[in-house]
Amino acid sequence: EAQVTQNPRYLITVTGKKLTVTCSQNMNHEYMSWYRQDPGLGLRQIYYSMNVEVTDKGDVPEGYKVSRKEKRNFPLILESPSPNQTSLYFCVSSQGLGNQPQHFGDGTRLSIL
Amino acid sequence: GESVGLHLPTLSVQEGDNSIINCAYSNSASDYFIWYKQESGKGPQFIIDIRSNMDKRQGQRVTVLLNKTVKHLSLQIAATQPGDSAVYFCAATNTGAQKLVFGQGTRLTINP
Numbered sequence A: 001e002a003q004v005t006q007n008p009r010y011l012i013t014v015t016g017k018k019l020t021v022t023c024s025q026n027m028n029h030e031y032m033s034w035y036r037q038d039p040g041l042g043l044r045q046i047y048y049s050m051n052v053e054v055t056d057k058g059d060v061p062e063g064y065k066v067s068r069k070e071k072r073n074f075p076l077i078l079e080s081p082s083p084n085q086t087s088l089y090f091c092v093s094s095q096g097l098g099n100q101p102q103h104f105g106d107g108t109r110l111s112i113l
Numbered sequence B: 001g002e003s004v005g006l007h008l009p010t011l012s013v014q015e016g017d018n019s020i021i022n023c024a025y026s027n028s029a030s031d032y033f034i035w036y037k038q039e040s041g042k043g044p045q046f047i048i049d050i051r052s053n054m055d056k057r058q059g060q061r062v063t064v065l066l067n068k069t070v071k072h073l074s075l076q077i078a079a080t081q082p083g084d085s086a087v088y089f090c091a092a093t094n095t096g097a098q099k100l101v102f103g104q105g106t107r108l109t110i111n112p
Helices: none
Strands: A006-008 A010-013 A019-024 A031-038 A041-049 A053-059 A074-078 A089-096 A108-113 B004-006 B009-012 B019-025 B032-038 B047-050 B056-058 B062-067 B071-079 B086-093 B106-111
Touching: A006 A089, A010 A019, A019 A031, A019 A089, A019 A108, A053 B056, B004 B086, B009 B019, B019 B086, B019 B106, B032 B062, B032 B071, B047 B062, B047 B071, B071 B086
Parallel strands: A010 A108, B009 B106
Antiparallel strands: A006 A019, A019 A074, A031 A041, A031 A089, A041 A053, A089 A108, B004 B019, B019 B071, B032 B047, B032 B086, B056 B062, B062 B071, B086 B106
């Protein structure tokens, strides 16, 4: 089954404690991206990757890092989480972007205390 | 910057009626549009897409209409069922862009 898998699904942690949210897709997609979803602000792109070893900032990259060492994985790293990063995060993949639907993971809800 | 907006944050319909959810976009260069459905506790799920060389596209019980003149997009759901209850998002992009621009979402509620 084609899917985008995120882990963990839920996490409560404290300010400053580094965390990583993993994302893996099994569709051999080249494009992957991370979004955060906040009430009243909708879905905003954090980072994206067009292919292995190619990553770029989205609209709200501050406080986040990513890596794309292999095609299937695209982890999101919060080196020093802060409360304003409390949000619902989605990993997305697609074969292309301009004319291909994007597939979403089921989300990771992060609470930073 | 580019924006995508939905006309109504909430919509209530009777079970069995047709639902119409509207969306407007600002970038005239947008040439690919997607509708997503997000159920509680899940990620957005692809429903249907349309490219700018089309005005209408139909799926199973869903139809998307695109009016490029007024930069307007709509999703029609026929014979709405309880399982259609969700938040619906439209998204727009253009060839060469690196992201989708999402609307805020319309919460569709089905009344029995």
